[in-house]
Amino acid sequence: MQDYFQVGVITSTHGLKGEVKVYPTTEESRRFDDLCGQKVYAGRDGSLEELTIVSVRYFKKQVILRFAEKNNIDEVSSLRQARLLISREQALPLEEGEYYVADLLGLKVVADDGRELGILTDVLTTGANDVYVIGRQGQSDLMIPAIRQCVLKTDLEAGEILVHLLPGLEDL
Template identity: 30%
Template structure:
């Protein structure tokens, strides 16, 4: 699953199975997608208990959205006991199944591996990963051997290209993280 900056990975993490839903094998999904309804378009998902090293493919029977939650039914998962064995697994989708983007949009994985620089050109480090949550997405940047977390908000993200992420950070943010 290694990639270099500017390349599109073969598979992308789209969520994690959080708990069973009911007795018929459905599962609640903690979705990383900005638009959870994207799950309704996926024909197949890969499940992995260990960050993608060992993946098992499942056909999607159906997916429905309840607020930010996705209720997912996978082919072959027909009862609560089977669903419970899948809880905690990461969901991956092939990049060919990702929905098309609107103008100005990008996928968060596109930032990973790029050099982070300030608006004035100062090297900040390399973006190692993007952490997602309900409240705030964060860039994890390797800054002078330490991991620095930077909120991924429009006010801080100036631009990005094939190799760099340009950030406008408030004074003291790097020092707070150090």
């Protein structure tokens, strides 16, 4: 299971006083208000830099943040293109039967007839329901709607998702 979850990507600097623009990758962009005053992590090349958010503003589809540890444009310019991460403890709580996408990625997907279908490589968010993208060796990806009729069991401990393929899904 993942220890850190991505909530955004630092796209560029903003102004001269050490602010950065962040493209949110969380479904709840106002989530950054809750992170003000808390520690977050800028991740790049396997290393993490701990930062404390001291101000949050919203501009168009981006979030403008300032960190306590950075006071000018020179200090934040190295953060460009870094992933902005939070700890698992800071993540929003889940309801029964819900999972963090980061925990699902990489799980083996097995059909209820015993066939191993592949590895979950992505989760697409649509208006109606999520769609699981299953990477298959030497074949095109298989897409399965993340609905109760298709996703029968998710077992994080075993690293496996059991699915039922509705007629015609493999033909798409």
